[in-house]
Amino acid sequence: MTVSADNPKGETSSSAMEAFINYNKTLIEKKRAHPGDDLVSGLVQNNGQEETLSDKELISTIFLLIIAGHETTLNLISNGTLALLEHPEQMHMLQQDPSLIPAALEELLRYTSPVSLCSIRWAKEDIPMHGEVIRKGDMVLVSLIAANSDPAKFTNSAELDITRQINRHVAFGKGIHICIGAPLARMEGQIAFTTLLQRMPHLRLAVKPEQLTWNHTPMRSLTRLPVTF
Ligand code: HEM
Structure with a gap:
């Protein structure tokens, strides 16, 4: 997304995207530290498979x-x-x-x-x-x-x-x-x-x-x- 003075919506989208990525990063850290019975915990854990x-x-x-x-x-x-x-x-x-x-x-x-x-x-x-x-x-x-x-x-x-x-x-x-x-x-x-x-x-x-x-x-x-x- 190109951010410019005449594209304020681009700016909004970019910052929303950044916030969403940060939300995901925090979620991954949380689930690594305290895994539960949920999909994201399953994805972050090795689950006995060779590749993570x-x-x-x-x-x-x-x-x-x-x-x-x-x-x-x-x-x-x-x-x-x-x-x-x-x-x-x-x-x-x-x-x-x-x-x-x-x-x-x-x-x-x-x-x-x-x-x-x-x-x-x-x-x-x-x-x-x-x-x-x-x-x-x-x-x-x-x-x-x-x-x-x-x-x-x-x-x-x-x-x-x-x-x-x-x-x-x-x-x-x-x-x-x-x-x-x-x-x-x-x-x-x-x-x-x-x-x-x-x-x-x-x-x-x-x-x-x-x-x-x-x-x-x-x-x-x-x-x-x-x-x-
Ligand atoms: C009414 C609801 C939904 C519709 C109409 C829909 C429609 C589609 C369509 C058309 C595709 C592309 C398929 C293709 O190119 O052959 C797709 C892919 C996908 N959908 Fe859905 N979807 C819906 C709900 C969901 C839900 C609830 C999830 C997950 C929680 C989901 C996850 C995905 C994922 C991960 C892909 C990519 C699959 C791949 O590329 O192998 N979708 N969906």
């Missing part, structure tokens, strides 16, 4: 887990809530029959694609595609939103259907780098939607949908979601 992670590797792993595990799930919950508010008949169906929650969660993952792009890949060989060629060595960014709305894969792909039977979405990516936190995210999502629908049965949007604004990041994230309940 260097401090740099530890910081980046913890950093990745916190970042990758926070905004993503937040987007699933906020985008999913918006999708349900925009489809009151589906929200009503879910309120009447909470056993639909697991299938509904998969559909909300597909329909809202909380992470819009998969991580970077490089082509191992020339790949002809739609009259173009992705050359060996080219960087490839796959749009998960596009894949999740592919009409060749999903019947009525533009529709939200919480009872969708075959739902092989790629909201968590695919292959060797598929999201390591997917089981946790699914659990968090199921708990969040079950609780939200039970506790706030009269949830409504407090603004017109066209007044909602979105952040411009590789995530699909709302700046805020004003509701009444």
Whole structure:
């Protein structure tokens, strides 16, 4: 991030980043001194394995887990809530029959694609595609939103259907780098939607949908979601 007089936000981001790295350093020292039954303690300890992670590797792993595990799930919950508010008949169906929650969660993952792009890949060989060629060595960014709305894969792909039977979405990516936190995210999502629908049965949007604004990041994230309940 470049910090300059005409980029005050850069300055804020840099200092926030520095504070976050320092937080991680302190956390690692604490867990080294007093290990507990938690993930960071597990990472800092040798655990009988030959190789341990260097401090740099530890910081980046913890950093990745916190970042990758926070905004993503937040987007699933906020985008999913918006999708349900925009489809009151589906929200009503879910309120009447909470056993639909697991299938509904998969559909909300597909329909809202909380992470819009998969991580970077490089082509191992020339790949002809739609009259173009992705050359060996080219960087490839796959749009998960596009894949999740592919009409060749999903019947009525533009529709939200919480009872969708075959739902092989790629909201968590695919292959060797598929999201390591997917089981946790699914659990968090199921708990969040079950609780939200039970506790706030009269949830409504407090603004017109066209007044909602979105952040411009590789995530699909709302700046805020004003509701009444
Ligand atoms: C709704 C929530 C989530 C969504 C939609 C999501 C989505 C994704 C996607 C699309 C990728 C890239 C996969 C690829 O390139 O093939 C990814 C990677 C990753 N995710 Fe998630 N994620 C979520 C929650 C989480 C949580 C809760 C954690 C951890 C606590 C997590 C940790 C990671 C990590 C560490 C990677 C990198 C994996 C690798 O490169 O091998 N994610 N996630």
